[in-house]
Amino acid sequence: MSVAVSVPTILRPMTKGEKSVTAEGGTLAEVISDLDGRYAGLGDRLVKNGTLHRFVNIYVNDEDVRFTGGLETAVSDGDQVTILPAVAGGDSRAQVAGGDSRAQVAGGSGA
Amino acid sequence: MTLRIPRSMVDEMVEHARADHPDEACGVVAGPAGSDRPERLVRMLNAERSPTFYRFDSAEQLRLYRELDARDEEVVVVYHSHTATEAYPSRTDVSYAGEPQAHYVLVSTRDPDSAEIRSYRIVDGTVTEEPLDIIPAAEGVAT
Numbered sequence: 512m513s514v515a516v517s518v519p520t521i522l523r524p525m526t527k528g529e530k531s532v533t534a535e536g537g538t539l540a541e542v543i544s545d546l547d548g549r550y551a552g553l554g555d556r557l558v559k560n561g562t563l564h565r566f567v568n569i570y571v572n573d574e575d576v577r578f579t580g581g582l583e584t585a586v587s588d589g590d591q592v593t594i595l596p597a598v599a600g601g602d603s604r605a606q607v608a609g610g611d612s613r614a615q616v617a618g619g620s621g622a
Numbered sequence: 623m624t625l626r627i628p629r630s631m632v633d634e635m636v637e638h639a640r641a642d643h644p645d646e647a648c649g650v651v652a653g654p655a656g657s658d659r660p661e662r663l664v665r666m667l668n669a670e671r672s673p674t675f676y677r678f679d680s681a682e683q684l685r686l687y688r689e690l691d692a693r694d695e696e697v698v699v700v701y702h703s704h705t706a707t708e709a710y711p712s713r714t715d716v717s718y719a720g721e722p723q724a725h726y727v728l729v730s731t732r733d734p735d736s737a738e739i740r741s742y743r744i745v746d747g748t749v750t751e752e753p754l755d756i757i758p759a760a761e762g763v764a765t
Binding site: 520570573577593600601 | 646675723
């Protein structure tokens, strides 16, 4: 199974600048494993502790894989896999200033 | 780096932020790829509908990015509001920042009478504030 994978700007340094690459696999997990074999380190940017990293969205064709079985989502020959950065954030009270590393739980601003 | 942006877009970001207050509002300004020129403001849904968190709706985001690709545009600005604190990136904002080419604009609506608007680059976990050059309407970008 060969699929086209669309790579977001932030990960293109890992794919030699390529915006679209091909990969093989019957599930998203296999596709990611194949990608990691071709582009060392890419897998760690997509998967953490066996699940999809919260900083990325991955779609198979039009579906966000979080709603279709995550890493076990099946892919077929010719499918389009799209990786996007999750655009998110929020108003925690823990401000980043001058390398201040005080950790606070996000969303705890009590606003 | 400086973010040069028309007054009308800044006004629309503030209007969007006020409308969604006390929840956080979010959106992008797109522009021609590689131009660093903000031309087209797109309000996005905050899928979290929360006063302390925002996240683009994933389906809406996919549609947006495909449209940008088709038009040879990219995200020039990512904006969102903080509704109880200053317009400075939070740890959460920094951890998620995934658009190294973008200006991250924060709008604070904590003061009902005056909005605070500031712009940053967030690359590899490092926040750098940058000047915001607001272009008066008369010199606005032609459409």
